[in-house]
Amino acid sequence: MPEPHLLEIRDLTKHFPLGSGAFIKPKAWIRAVESVSFHVLKGENFGLVGESGCGKSTLGRLILRLIDPTSGRIFFNDREITGLSRTEMRPYRSRMQIIFQDPYSSLDPRMKVAAIITEPLRTSWDVSKAERRNIAAALLERVGLRAIDLGKFPHEFSGGQRQRIGIARALCVRPELIVADEPVSALDVSIQAQVINLMEDLKDEFKLSYVFISHDLSIIHHVCDRIAVMYLGAIVELAPNEVFTTAPRHPYTEALLQSIPLPDPHRRIRPFAMEGDVPNPMEPPPGCAFHPRCQYAFDRCRVEIPGLAAVAPDHHVACWLNQGKGL
């Protein structure tokens, strides 16, 4: 029996206009997300990994409809939410939540913790103030803080504690899906581990699915069941976790893996230095967006954009090297 899809994205595209005004035509378009499709199963951790500017955060915001796509469709529990109005969207808001990267700027400095955590409740349910406080206290204790912290302000907490508050806020409406956008990138290593472990514990307890967005492949690999690697707005490889340590197929994935400095002085390989920078998303190169940096690039790569194609069940790669080699 096929597992139910919690979230499905079809051909999602987002272009941002550049230099436009009320009556001014945009000078150019930034192609932030280009025809991206994937699904997230119930109870799954889905990872989006890529470097800055690859469109992973834009994609996260599109999923939650915090911004509207240029084209494409989003399904949540098999119901299309792409065209829904603000009011129609409302019941879905409590089912999908987000955790942000920077715990310093994502909490309102003038609000007390109790108000921060229960703010989502004020719009979603009819709950009394006393009840809200009880919910906040229970959540705060669940994420490892104390009930007496409810009366404090964000500046009284460390980065790790603030991220716990952000998690409690997301949990307060009992969501089914949490988009976690670089949730541990701003934290120290020892604190990162605390937050990742907490998120894993909460997942079972609250029956959550995560879309986990990060630039750090080791963290994504640790947390996620399936991983999509993004480059310049598009998914270049989509595969189950294990593939990334055994048989990655896209040259960019390979380069990403080899670029990670290993914490092992015995395996001191000179870091693999792939030449060049990420191209400007306003003027993407013709053909495969990765070809100017790819050591295997051949003629076809320079003119034709490769689509995402299956090379094994559940393993998809957008690379001309792999076309026709799979199923």
Add this chain to the structure above:
Amino acid sequence: MNPKLMEIQDLSVNFHTPEGIVRAVDNISFDVAAGETLGLVGESGCGKSVTSLSILGLIAAPPGKIASGKILFEDQDLLRLDAEELRQIRGRDISMIFQEPMTSLNPVLPIGRQVAEPLMVHKGLSKSEAYQQALRWLNLVKIPAARTRLDDYPHQLSGGMRQRVMIAMAMVCGPKLMIADEPTTALDVTIQAQILSLMIGLKEDLDMALLLITHDLGVIAQMASRVLVMYAGEIVEEASAVDLFDRPFHPYTRGLHKSIPRLHARGKSRRRLNEISGTVPLLTTPIPGCKFADRCPHVFEHCREHRPELFPIDDGQRARCWLKKFPEQRKSDA
């Protein structure tokens, strides 16, 4: 053993804040040998950047104050030099690259000028000679089409390119010591690999010592020959890179190791990351015993009352931990 290029003795740096005196660096001593790569690793607030800024006399005073200590560079105490004498050394014998190249490059000067300037100031080169050298260095740090780039402003370059310009600027005068404070932290991982490999290459070609400050154990493992681990303003462990990863002694170092997610080996059973519970102590209140005691899985009574020294372990490895004296207190690692 190479001669000591720099020797730091009992350095303490305090910051006077409304909340009290923050003991950011608490009585640390170490040396840097000529030509070696010394890694300084620790989490935010451990004092690693304050240490490096004190070497160059860049601590803002007030609120900062170097409370005690000596920084001997080629037997000359940098803390006793006046601003002008320090300026002679800074950029010529000791240079520095910072984490965020956008904030450390001058946004209103072309990059060619910025790379050439140290040569005119320190080596007395003429403008055209200095620009020739600047161009040579921009080529060495692999700025593509460097000749056409001399008149570019920092904002016209990508983050990786800006960091290359910073490196060129730091290298032009042929320093004996380069301090790199989180040189790749703001960069994407593929660009980080480019910059690290560039730094390794340059270090091989030039006889220069590198003090590499980072929070990333991966970068340390790939680059450093010797490592100092800092925690709450103190050095808690010192070891060769190999020893630090093969047989770390201090519970903090061990904890750090086990808390990093690693790429290999994960089947269906998800390995749980090791957490170091709690948070770094406030540095405004003096702690009588070991500063790591509250977070340490092996803590025993003695630790809370007595401050451990850096006990020698083996082969130049040292650790600030009472377990060296009371090994029977070690609880089996989970």
